[in-house]
Structures are given as C-alpha cells and as structure tokens.
Amino acid sequence: xxxxxxxxxxxxxxxxxxxxxxxxxxxxxxxxxxxxxxxxxxxxxxxxxxxxxxxxxxxxxxxxxxxxxxxxxxxxxxxxxxxxxxxxxxxxxxxxxxxxxxxxxxxxxxxxxxxxxxxxxxxxxxxxxxxxxxxxxxxxxxxxxxxxx
Numbered sequence: 001x002x003x004x005x006x007x008x009x010x011x012x013x014x015x016x017x018x019x020x021x022x023x024x025x026x027x028x029x030x031x032x033x034x035x036x037x038x039x040x041x042x043x044x045x046x047x048x049x050x051x052x053x054x055x056x057x058x059x060x061x062x063x064x065x066x067x068x069x070x071x072x073x074x075x076x077x078x079x080x081x082x083x084x085x086x087x088x089x090x091x092x093x094x095x096x097x098x099x100x101x102x103x104x105x106x107x108x109x110x111x112x113x114x115x116x117x118x119x120x121x122x123x124x125x126x127x128x129x130x131x132x133x134x135x136x137x138x139x140x141x142x143x144x145x146x147x148x149x
Contacts, residue, residue, distance in 0.1 A: 005121035054082040075104035089119030
C-alpha cells in the first residue's frame, strides 16, 4: 500500500495489529475494541494509533485522544461519508493535532475534500496513482467553506 502524508508520498511506519495478535511494531494501530479491553497495558505504549470504524461515536473516545499519535478512520465503502464528519470533529471541536489518516474504500475525487476536513494522510489502494492523488489536492484555488487543514 502507498501512503501520502502532507501531500507527499512517504514510507508507512505504522502497522494495524489484529485484536488477537501481539504488538509487533514500533508504531502500532489497534482497534477500538482492543483499546477498550487492554487500555491499561496499551496506555504505556509510545506511538500508538487507533483505528475507528465509521459507526463509532467520536464523543466516546475524546477523553482518550491524548494517548494516540494517529487516528485511522476506516471507510468501508466510498458512499459512507462519516469519516468526513469524524475528522472535522477531531480537528475543530476536539483539537486533535496528531495524524489523522484515512484507509479503506475512498475515491481519488474525495481526497481534496477529506484533506480540507483534517485528514493528513491517505492509505491508497494499490491501483491508485500517488501522483494523481497528490495532484487532486490542488484542483481548486478557491472554496466557499473554510477548511480545518
């Protein structure tokens, strides 16, 4: 998988770790279920990321945001727009300053809008072109709504 962060192709240091697997990297991403079950031991980890599914209620995790360097919003299908709202809330209402990444089924056409609501990194599907993805972030020079990015 390719990773774009801050409008540049970069190496991905993070690894999503399944709930039943041991932490195996310096930069681990865990599910919300795992976080809720193993919070006391995970809280001691440096560079911990949290994967959130679309149906999460952001307000349920705001007390724990300071423990995460990265929040990964997983989009199950490109028509599910909840990641837009989650990112906007994390940045503007809850002042999350870490990396917010998007992973899953999103289209290149959505990248500019995801970036404007606070997404700072994108895990691209293998068939997507990183150069095209970076280029679409500058498709428009003027916007009607303000950005949190």
